[in-house]
Amino acid sequence: MTTASPDAAGTPPRSATARRSVSTPRRGSALEVAEYFAPQRTGTDALPAPEPLLKNLTIGVLEALAGVREVDQLARWFGEDAFRALITRANLSARARSARGVAPARPVHHILSTRHSSPADGVIEGVVIVAGPARTRAVALRLEGWDGRWRATSLALL
Structure with a gap:
């Protein structure tokens, strides 16, 4: 039987399994890592009140469609599908203005009312009624809590 002698510092040598556990850190699977860094759902209690965002997004969307606001300024608050739909609609509005020769x-919009409900935790479905100079419109938004903030995942302008 061989016994290991302490090293020069006087510490006894570690066993082979102890050396392996220290030298090889435990790694999660690729799926665990992807889930950890993926967008995380956030509950309603951890999010701010949705009314100011509903109103501000509505005004921002109407300004983007009028051509006085860049659509990219709203990207932070929209999900991918809703943002693409907004870009498409803004481009169509710009083409229509160009065809008519309108700058x-x-x-000037006035928000008449805001209504919202919560069908699930971390989800708000809201409608903002807006009066403009020519007509009154309804803007329907679905907000979902992602990474500690609201994001609009659906947009409908009526």
Whole structure:
């Protein structure tokens, strides 16, 4: 039987299994890592009140469609599908203005009412009624809590 002698510092040598556990850190699977860094759902209690965001997004969307706001300024608050739909609609509005020879003008809108409900935790479905100079419109938004903030995942402008 051989016994290991202490090293020069006087510490006894570690066993082979102890050396392996120290030298090889435990790694999660690729799926665990992807889930850890993926966007995380956030509950309603951990999020701010949705009314100001519903109103501000509505005004921002109407300004983007009028051509006085860049759509990219709203990207932070939209999910991918809703943002692509907004880009498409803004491009169509710009083409229609160009065909008619109308310059972009800042619209004057008044928010008449805001209604929202929560079908699930971390989800708000809201409608903002907006009066403009020519007509009254309804903007429907679905907000979902992702990474500690609201994001609009659906947008409908009526």
